[in-house]
Structure formats: C-alpha cells, structure tokens
Amino acid sequence: MTRMPTGLLLPETLLHTQWFGVLATFVAINTLVYVTLAITKVLPKIYLSDWFTHRNRRRETRNIDPDAEI
Amino acid sequence: MVKTSNFSRWSGVFIALLVTAGAGLLWWGVSASGPSLMERPAQHLFLGVWNILYATQAPAVSTIFVAIAIALLMAAAVAIVELVVTTRYRRSGDATATPLSPRVVMGETRGVHAGPVTVTALIPAHNEEASLPRTLESLQEQSVAPTRIVVVADNCTDGTVEVARRFGAEVFETRDNRHKKAGGLNQALSEILDDQGDNDVVMVMDADTMLDPGFLAEAVARFTFDRALMAVGGLFQGEEGHGLIGQFQRNEYIRYSRELKRRRGRVFVLTGTASLFRPRGLRAVAEQRGTALPGEPGQVYDTAALTEDNELTIALKSLGALVISPHQCTVVTELMPTWRTLWAQRLRWQRGALENLGAYGIRPQTARYWAQQVGIGYGVIALATYFLLLAVMALALDTWIWFPFWFGLGAVFAVERVMTVWRGGWRARLLALLLVPELCYDMVLNLAYVKGIIDSALGTKAAWKHVQHRSEVSGAIGGKSP
Numbered sequence: 001m002t003r004m005p006t007g008l009l010l011p012e013t014l015l016h017t018q019w020f021g022v023l024a025t026f027v028a029i030n031t032l033v034y035v036t037l038a039i040t041k042v043l044p045k046i047y048l049s050d051w052f053t054h055r056n057r058r059r060e061t062r063n064i065d066p067d068a069e070i
Numbered sequence: 071m072v073k074t075s076n077f078s079r080w081s082g083v084f085i086a087l088l089v090t091a092g093a094g095l096l097w098w099g100v101s102a103s104g105p106s107l108m109e110r111p112a113q114h115l116f117l118g119v120w121n122i123l124y125a126t127q128a129p130a131v132s133t134i135f136v137a138i139a140i141a142l143l144m145a146a147a148v149a150i151v152e153l154v155v156t157t158r159y160r161r162s163g164d165a166t167a168t169p170l171s172p173r174v175v176m177g178e179t180r181g182v183h184a185g186p187v188t189v190t191a192l193i194p195a196h197n198e199e200a201s202l203p204r205t206l207e208s209l210q211e212q213s214v215a216p217t218r219i220v221v222v223a224d225n226c227t228d229g230t231v232e233v234a235r236r237f238g239a240e241v242f243e244t245r246d247n248r249h250k251k252a253g254g255l256n257q258a259l260s261e262i263l264d265d266q267g268d269n270d271v272v273m274v275m276d277a278d279t280m281l282d283p284g285f286l287a288e289a290v291a292r293f294t295f296d297r298a299l300m301a302v303g304g305l306f307q308g309e310e311g312h313g314l315i316g317q318f319q320r321n322e323y324i325r326y327s328r329e330l331k332r333r334r335g336r337v338f339v340l341t342g343t344a345s346l347f348r349p350r351g352l353r354a355v356a357e358q359r360g361t362a363l364p365g366e367p368g369q370v371y372d373t374a375a376l377t378e379d380n381e382l383t384i385a386l387k388s389l390g391a392l393v394i395s396p397h398q399c400t401v402v403t404e405l406m407p408t409w410r411t412l413w414a415q416r417l418r419w420q421r422g423a424l425e426n427l428g429a430y431g432i433r434p435q436t437a438r439y440w441a442q443q444v445g446i447g448y449g450v451i452a453l454a455t456y457f458l459l460l461a462v463m464a465l466a467l468d469t470w471i472w473f474p475f476w477f478g479l480g481a482v483f484a485v486e487r488v489m490t491v492w493r494g495g496w497r498a499r500l501l502a503l504l505l506v507p508e509l510c511y512d513m514v515l516n517l518a519y520v521k522g523i524i525d526s527a528l529g530t531k532a533a534w535k536h537v538q539h540r541s542e543v544s545g546a547i548g549g550k551s552p
Contacts, residue, residue, distance in 0.1 A: 010466040018101075020462065025100045026093075027459045028129045030452040032137035035479050038486035040145060045332045045531075048153075062172075064269050064297045066181050 078364075079446075081428030082421070082523030085440075089447035097355060111170070116522050130477035148441045155434040156336070168390030169354050172298035179297050184268035189216040189286060189346065191273045192258055193239075194251045198277035199229040201404070208280035214287040216273065219263065222256035224496050230250045230277075246383075249373035251342075259352065263370070266349040267294065267423060275344035276367045279403040300351035300391035303340035303383075304401045317501050318511045319405045319412070324494045327397070335394040338442070340386070342379035344401045347386075355385045364429040375429070377422030380414045384426055387435045398536040410512075416515055420446075421522035449515040453509065459475040480505065 024039045043051055078083075112436035129137075158326045162171040165178075189208055195202060204222070209219055221234035234241050242261070247253040254415040266272065271293055275281070282303075293438030305327045308320035330337070340347075348356060352370045363385050375381035386393055407414035425445060430436045487502035501507060524530075 008468050010457065010462065012393045012466050014462065014466050022097060022101045023455065023459055023462075025129065025133070026097055027452075027456050028131060029096065029100070029140075031476075031479060032134055033131070033141040034452065035467045035482050036138045036141035038483055040142075041329075042486045042489050047334070050080050060176075060180075062176065062298055064187065064294055065183055065407060067183075 076424045077431060078428030079526050079529060081443075082424040082526045085167055085424070085426075085443050085447045086520075086523055087452060089444060092250075092448060095338050098368070105109040126210060133507075136361070148438065150440070152336075152438045155437060159387070159435065159526075161390065162390050166444070167360075168259055168299055170386065170392075171349055171390030172392050175298040175300075175350065180270075181429045187269045187271060187290045189214070189271055190218040190262060190266065190274050191216040191275060192219065192222055192255065192262070192279050193234075193275055194222045194224060194254050194258075195226065195234070195277040196254075197226050197228045197230060197231050198225045199226075199233045201232045201278040202230060203237065204280055205275070205277050206234070206239060208282075209275075210237070211283065212281060213284060214290050216286065220258060221455070222232055222254045222258045223278075223539060224313065230484075234279065252371035252373045252375065252378040254379075256371050256373065258308050259370045260368075263349055264354060264358075268297070268348065268350055271346045271348055272352065273344065273346040274342065275304075275401075276342055276403065279304075279343040279401050281344060282402065285399045285401065292357045292394065293346070293348065293395060296392070298392055299394065300348050301340050301383075303393065303395040304344035304345045304399050305395055305397060306341055306343045306403045308405045309402050312405050314501075314507075315407070315409060315412065316405050317497055318508070319490045320494055321508065322511075324498060325490045327400070328493070330395050331397045335396050337383065337393045337395045338439075339377075339380045339529040340383045340395070341401075343403045344399075345379070348493060351389075351391050352387055354389055354391075355382065358389060360384075372429075375417050375426055377426060379428070380423055381426045384430055384436060384439065388430065388433065391413050413518060416518040417522050417525070418516075420519045421526050424522060425526055441462050444517075446519055449512075450519060453513055453516060457509075457513065473506075523543060 058070050062067045063069075109426060128134075153198065159168060160389070162168040163173045163177075164171070165174045192203065193202075196263045198205075206219065209216055219237075219239040220242050221229050221239045222228065222244065223234065224247055231243070242258045244254040244257050249256070259272070260270070272284075272290075273289075285304065292300055295411050306323055308316065308323045308328065311320075318372060321328050349501050355363060358369050359369055359372065360367035363372075363380075365374065365385075368380070371378045372381050372385070406415050422437070427436055427439055429444060431438060443470060456507045484503055484505055487505060488499050491498040491502045
C-alpha cells in the first residue's frame with residue numbers, strides 16, 4: 001500500500017501538473033548540460049595542437065638576444 | 071571627456087535578453103514536446119528496516135543525449151572560436167590594426183638587442199601602511215629582484231610614504247588624482263615609461279599582495295625567451311583565514327588557477343594583483359586610446375573602467391598582443407573578510423566586466439569574453455530554476471523521496487567539485503563535497519551579477535568601496551569560470 005504525501009504548504013497535486021512537468025524537464029536538461037561540462041573539467045584535457053605537426057615551428061630565434069639559439 | 075560607447079551601459083541588458091530568450095526557447099521546446107509528468111513514487115523496504123519512497127524517474131534517453139550534445143557543442147564552439155581568433159591575431163602582419171601581434175613585433179625588433187630584461191615594480195597604494203611591508207619584503211626576497219620599486223602613493227593620509235621609504239622604495243605621489251588606482255598609475259607611467267627600453271618591463275602589483283618565490287625569475291625568463299611576449303600575468307591564491315567566507319573565495323581562486331593551468335596559461339585577465347608588461351605594449355595601448363581603443367588618448371589605463379586590469383587585457387589583446395599567465399607565477403592576495411565587502415567587490419567586478427565588453431563591442435578578440443558572460447547569465451537562470459524546483463518539491467511533499475538518477479548526477483557533481491579544489495587541502499575538499507553551500511555562494515555571486523546589470527543600465531554611480539588595508543583583487547573572476 002502506498003500512502004501518497006499530502007504536501008506541507010503546497011498541494012501535492014501541483015507536482016503532477018503540466019507546468020511542473022515542464023519546469024522539471026527544463027531543470028533536468030540544464031542539470032545534464034552542467035554535469036557534462038563538469039565531467040569535461042575533471043577528465044584530462046586533450047590538446048589538439050599536440051596531435052599535429054606545427055606549421056609554425058620556429059625558423060628564427062625569438063630570444064631578446066638575436067644570437068641566441070632557436 | 072572620457073570617451074565611452076553608449077553600448078557599454080546596455081551590454082548587461084543585451085546579455086540578459088539573450089539568455090532569457092535562450093531559456094525561453096528551451097522552455098517552449100520542452101512544453102511543445104510534452105514533458106514527462108512526475109510519476110507516483112514506489113515504496114521499498116531497505117534492508118528490511120527503512121521504509122523508503124523512491125521514484126525511478128529519469129529523463130528520456132533522447133533528452134539526455136540532446137542535453138549532452140548541447141553541452142559539448144557549446145564548449146567546442148567556444149574553444150574553436152578562441153583558437154581561430156588567437157591564431158589569426160598571432161599571425162597577423164597588419165602593423166596598423168595589430169601593432170602588437172608577434173609577427174609585427176618580431177619584424178620590428180629583428181637583429182636588435184635592447185639589453186637584458188629588467189623589472190620596474192609599480193605599487194599603487196592608497197593608505198596601505200599595514201600591508202605594504204609584507205608586499206615589499208616579498209619583492210626584495212625574489213631570486214631575481216626588481217631593479218626599481220616605485221610606490222605610487224595616491225591621496226594617502228597614513229604612513230604609506232614613510233613605510234615605502236623605510237624599505238628603500240622610491241615614492242611617486244600622485245597630484246590631483248580623481249581617478250583612483252588607474253589615474254594614479256597613469257600619472258606614474260607617463261613619467262616612467264619614456265625611459266624604459268624594450269626589455270625594461272613594468273610590473274604593476276597591488277599593495278596587499280605577496281609574490282611567491284620564483285615569480286619574477288619565471289617572468290623574466292619568459293620575457294627573455296620571447297621578445298614578442300607583451301605581458302605576463304600572475305595567478306592569485308587566497309590568503310589563509312576569514313573562516314567560511316574565506317574558504318569560499320579560496321576554493322573559487324583554486325578552481326580559476328586550475329582552469330588557467332589547463333588552458334596552458336592562456337589569459338582571461340592580466341590580474342591587477344601582479345602582472346608585468348613590456349613597455350612597447352603599454353605605449354601602443356596609450357597611443358591607440360580614443361581611436362581603436364576606448365579611453366583618453368595618451369593614457370595607459372582607461373579611467374572610466376571599473377575593472378581596469380580586465381580592460382587593459384582586452385586592450386592589449388585587441389592590438390594583437392601575446393600574453394600569458396604561467397602557472398609558476400603565483401601570488402597570495404587578501405580576501406574579502408565580510409559578505410558586505412565581498413558583495414561590493416563582486417558588484418564592481420561583474421559590472422566592470424560587462425561595461426568593458428560594452429565599450430569594446432563584439433570583436434573577434436572579445437568573443438570569448440562575451441561567451442563567458444552569456445555563460446554566467448544563463449547560469450543565473452539555471453541555478454534559480456533549480457532552487458525553485460527544489461523549493462516547490464519540498465513544500466508540496468511531506469515525505470522524503472529518493473530519486474536515484476538525480477542522486478547519481480549529484481554524486482558526479484560532488485566528484486568534480488572536490489577534485490577541482492583538491493590542492494586546497496581537506497577544508498577545501500570538505501566544503502566542496504557538501505555541494506549546497508557552494509551552490510548558495512554561487513547564487514550570491516549570481517545576484518551580484520544581476521544587480522550589476524541593473525546598476526549599469528540605470529547608470530547608478532559605481533561604488534569603489536575601499537576596505538582599509540584590504541585588497542580588491544580586480545578582475546579575473548568577472549568572467550568567473552566555475
């Protein structure tokens with residue numbers, strides 16, 4: 001037997017309305033977006049530039065001393 | 071007369087409308103597709119003892135995938151735009167539009183040796199006699215010490231000048247300065263900058279900040295190895311103390327530092343707490359003010375900006391400058407000790423960041439900053455509706471119901487929160503693990519953001535509340551990443 005909660009201040013039926021359903025789904029989508037972003041922040045970051053040979057590999061020194069090694 | 075764009079007051083409203091429209095669109099999409107209504111919870115005997123109400127409710131699989139796709143696409147779009155813009159400016163050979171781009175600077179300095187890198191430290195100070203000694207000591211203890219230390223004493227009524235002289239620093243006293251820190255620095259720079267060679271870098275640092283050992287050595291090495299590098303920014307950490315409010319701020323700063331390290335030093339803001347600039351960069355900014363950049367011609371800092379360090383960063387980047395925040399360059403700075411001072415500080419940061427963007431408009435180099443502000447703006451709606459949902463459920467139910475799916479997501483969040491402050495020790499981790507306190511802290515910052523938008527639009531006079539002997543770490547979190 002399931003005794004349904006009656007609610008403290010608001011009617012429990014509110015939770016079964018269309019309006020609340022939209023709010024719950026809206027929050028659900030946002031939460032999933034933020035969880036996905038959170039996971040990307042924890043996982044090791046992938047640097048695309050590490051995978052490719054650098055077109056801009058230096059041909060001259062950038063040191064303040066013009067005679068310094070590249 | 072300070073030249074500012076009219077748009078600067080409305081940038082916040084523009085972002086508010088944009089994120090509201092985005093949220094409205096999502097809301098409409100959800101209603102149109104017919105949301106799943108809440109199912110009746112089932113009852114379960116846990117270990118044969120506890121009577122547990124639980125609901126296995128979870129969004130449809132398609133909804134989950136759409137949400138994940140939205141998140142990844144947005145993150146990728148922001149990263150790609152930033153990469154494309156950075157690369158384009160780095161390779162620009164247009165000496166008129168991007169006089170500070172590496173290619174242009176390299177061309178102009180090829181074969182010229184302007185001597186070894188030296189550091190001139192400028193410390194703007196307004197009644198900082200209490201904190202100045204520690205700041206000066208931290209400078210003198212650097213393995214590579216600055217050549218000159220100049221305390222820019224601005225309308226001081228305490229012993230700031232005497233303290234500076236006692237520590238052997240030069241003192242520059244401002245004259246008729248009505249523009250606070252930026253005005254004082256402009257006065258000092260107008261005298262100092264003329265004598266600086268290409269490698270005589272200028273460091274601007276707050277009077278209540280301490281450099282960690284090795285900061286200057288790393289910065290000098292960076293300037294030595296790359297003559298096209300225009301600025302090196304510090305990464306700030308919060309000082310110890312101030313109880314819970316201190317821990318909130320420390321956690322925030324730890325996450326920001328971690329984020330910058332993962333970005334390999336690609337700067338959001340060259341923090342006012344401590345950053346070094348090549349004179350060429352500062353001169354170019356001063357020259358371009360009033361035309362390509364906002365502000366008064368001939369001045370390095372835009373005195374109309376509430377967050378002058380954020381503004382200077384955007385100015386340098388707009389001219390194509392290469393700037394970096396190496397993870398070795400860390401400083402410890404003072405934190406806001408009360409909610410009142412924190413509120414005033416964040417109001418200024420958020421409003422300053424928005425107004426800076428408004429002053430620059432939408433340009434390639436500000437795209438990343440706009441995206442960041444839109445992210446914060448949408449976060450306000452997302453977090454507010456989340457709290458609303460919890461409140462409605464709490465008030466409409468009299469029994470605790472478990473939602474395993476959402477409990478699982480909460481656990482993922484907790485892992486992320488804890489891992490990103492791991493370096494801060496057990497207190498940082500414990501606070502992060504509790505989730506709710508940090509969500510409430512975020513909500514306070516969100517309210518400051520909303521208030522900043524309103525104040526900016528109404529043109530309310532901004533308060534530059536000075537906390538006696540307390541820092542106002544200008545800038546970076548205005549585009550706060552968490």
